[in-house]
Amino acid sequence: MTPESIKGRRLVGLFLLGFVLFNYPIISLFNIESDLLGIPVLYHYCFGVWLLVIVFIRYVTRNQVRESKPPSDLR
Amino acid sequence: MLSTETVLFFSFSYIGLLFAIAFIGDRHAEIGMSLVSNPYIYALSLAVYCTAWTFYGSVGRAATFGLGFLPTYIGPTLVAALGWLVLRKIIRISKIHRITSIADFIASRYGKSTALGSVVTIIAVLGIIPYISLQLKAIATSYLIVIDFPLTSLPRHFAEVPVFKDTAFYIALILAVFTILFGTRHLEATERHEGLVAAIAFESIVKLIAFLAVGVFVTYGIYQGFGDIFEKARSMPELRQSLTMGSRPGMYANWCIHILLSMMAVMFLPRQFQVIVVENVNEDHLNKAIWLFPLYLLAINIFVLPIAFGGVLHFQGSGADADTFVLTLPMEMNRPVLALLVFIGGMSAATGMVIVATIALSTMICNDLVMPVMLRWPLLGLAQRSDLSNVLLSIRRGSIVLVLLLGYAYYRFVGEYYSLVSIGLISFVAVTQFAPSILAGIFWKRGTKAGAMSGLIAGFFVWGYTLVIPSLVQAGFLPTEIVAKGPFGIALLKPFHLFGLTDLDHIAHAVFWSLLANCTMFVGVSLFGVPSAIEHTQATFFVDVFKYxxxxxxxxxxxxxxxxxxxxxxxxxxxxxxxxxxxxxxxxxxxxxxxxxxxxxxxxxxxxxxxxxxxxxxxxxxxxxxxxxxxxxxxGIDEVMNILDETRQVIAYSRELEIATNELKAANERLKELDRLKDEFISTVTHELRTPLTSVRSIAEILHTNPKLDSQQHRSFTSIIVKESERLTRLINQVLDFQKIETGAMDWHISHLNLKEVIEDALTTTNQLIEEKKINVGCRLPENVPLITGDRDRLIQAMVNLISNAVKFCRDNHGKIDIDLQVAADRMQVNVRDNGIGINESDQNVIFDEFRQIRHVTKGRPRGSGLGLAITRRIIDFHNGRIWVESQPGKGSTFSFTLPIKTVSIEV
Structure with a gap:
């Protein structure tokens, strides 16, 4: 297993997690008329999960800049 | 509030600035100092995804549907996570095969088919035109709002304004000029436009700043923060329902389909393909872009709801268009500078999309629609033309103008009846038709050209039926009965409720049926057909791109x-x-x-x-x-399969070969080393043999020529002969012993023995040696030692070797050797410590190898065959023991070995 493929698998896992979190039935648990700090919980939830996904992508891709060597001169 | 002159001045200054940035970007690219070759610019250029739809339309949609605007941005976030798998592969394929558009990608994948390329181009052009018209509409509307303030009751009927008095028409022309100038300056084998990317990235910054500025102004300037706006919204019945997703039937399915839709759109919109794949400088930039791009989307969406609700609360019942809240709110609050910033931001969002989309479409039209026709049309005399590059450029420029004019026409005749987002979603559904052919194309080898073709056509047909026909009905080109009662009164065929499916909204409905038709045809036809040789070839190169x-x-x-x-x-x-x-x-x-x-x-x-x-x-x-x-x-297909297999096998073989070669090399090195050592050994041994032999011979000669020596002299001479011949015997015995052990011919005499006695015997044997060098020997042996099994003589030999080795290396005058025996539960350990010159760390590992003698820098080679320690190790090994050395140069060495007390199985 190369570092590339490990990263790829983690990101696919993250995608699946995000897809589940953003869809029925989980999203229906937050589709309620109730709020937190004056803002509806559904909004908190959507933006929160969104930010979480971004942070995780950042985490998975950290320090990976020089690991892969794509063909440098594509002719 | 804002005069026409001011607005025009700033608009043209802004466009001038874009020209400047694009110009500088191109200049830097020419001298090889790329401005855009970094992940941040790349991520910003991806944000061309945020168009006037995002800038104006999201607020409009949020005002009626609450969170309904959000799936358009959640999809791209999820795709970003998937980007590493999918986008990286598409980028790699495109770079290797020099693919410059989505039509080219699909055509190339399915056997470089011109027909397929043309179909994709037609779908893309027809699908994107509404989207371009949306941008024109947004710019024109925002311009009119800024100019005509406080008249906020838009939209008006554009069709009544003559074309040459219509702002949108001139906007289309200006955009065409800009695009032509920076998109088609010269032909590039890679189709990358660095200056343009720089300008697009700049526009992304401007639109984000403008939107955040108006967001902060509405949220904290007009209202007292998020809580305040939501509090007020809760008291208004029409907004109250927007606070949740509600509970309409099919709502979650709609939500899910919209997420899927935007996932496909963000990858397969021609302009996204252009910035993600074609303009990509370095695959590594994906690493950062896949989290920066979603972060950008998040930032530009945070204030959508506050602005939407704030606008609805502010303009209650005045009939203001929610699509324009972003602009009308600052105008209402008398903030001309902010309004101007917003206007420029909206223009950035719209122009960025139009420019990149038209470039992408013009490439497709030129390469996949016009060229194939021209190449097959001998009447055009193309074969005789010596330089076609100008022809190519003209075709592209022509198609840019054509696309923009088509966009303008759509805006004029159809656009006014729809909100911004609804227009954009029609385009999303169109490009989603590319998804099966592309995604299956890069992961599934079996998809065929016929499959892709029928899938695309089926999907396109359903798209046209469920979305375009109703829009034409709305614009008055077709009778309304088609939508209301179905064509020819067949209710099952109503475009918005095909086969009676009513739970989904219009877009989700169209996505579902079109993708169902598309995928079914694609997979079905592929499975029932047989790919040709070139299809098979291309399939392998695409799917296995990382292997070749x-x-x-x-x-x-x-x-x-x-x-x-x-x-x-x-x-x-x-x-x-x-x-x-x-x-x-x-x-x-x-x-x-x-x-x-x-x-x-x-x-x-x-x-x-x-x-x-x-x-x-x-x-x-x-x-x-x-x-x-x-x-x-x-x-033939068989040949192709064979060659592909061969290629792969060759790669595998060459890897195996490489490994085998390396092993051989290592073995060869080892052999060479052994050979060298053997040579050294022979010279050492012969030298060692000659020395005693020479002295024996010379003394024998003395005795022979001088028979009258006195008895004292006689005795001393003969004793030297005896000693030297003993040395000779020892040496020869050593060589023979080593030979025996190596070949397994050694006779081992196993008995019970006491290690303490072994050590004492060895000391007795070496006594004379020790005495000669006046070495002080310290011996600490315990009283009672458990018996072990082993070969007594051989162990004595090992011990003698260690002691004489220590003697050999001891200091000349104050030599000291310590021998001690430690008994543990399961083993005994013997240490022989000297205070000699010590052994370098690097030599400690090899000292037990045969023929090894550690050379001292000044003293040269020590005496002896170099076999002593090798024999000792083999003897200890035979007794299942372990031998090692610890040493510090200059401070002496300690040779230690252990022997197990229960030497369970020594074969006799």
């Missing part, structure tokens, strides 16, 4: 001949002589061949030329063009 090296792309699959001169003139015609020579020279130097010397081009060169052309005129056209000068022997 960059250069192998296709040359092994081409058999035939072409003349170098023909190829050269072919390139000349499409790229001009300068670039042709440049590229051929580069190829020649890389492969170390002289193209002027050789007449016939090999397969590698032909396929290289085809790729170069593919970058300029698309892979399908390139194949046709190269086919005119190259005589190809068609390959």
């Amino acid at each position: 090296s960059v250069d192998s792309g296709g040359s092994s699959l081409w058999r035939g001949t072409a003349q170098v001169g023909d190829l050269r003139s072919l390139l000349n015609r499409f790229m001009g002589p300068e670039r042709t020579e440049e590229m051929l020279a580069e190829y020649a130097s890389r492969h170390a061949i002289d193209l002027n010397q050789s007449m016939t081009a090999d397969a590698a060169l032909v396929s290289h030329v085809e790729k170069l052309l593919a970058g300029t005129i698309g892979s399908a056209s390139a194949r046709v063009v190269v086919g005119t000068v190259a005589k190809e022997e068609p390959l």
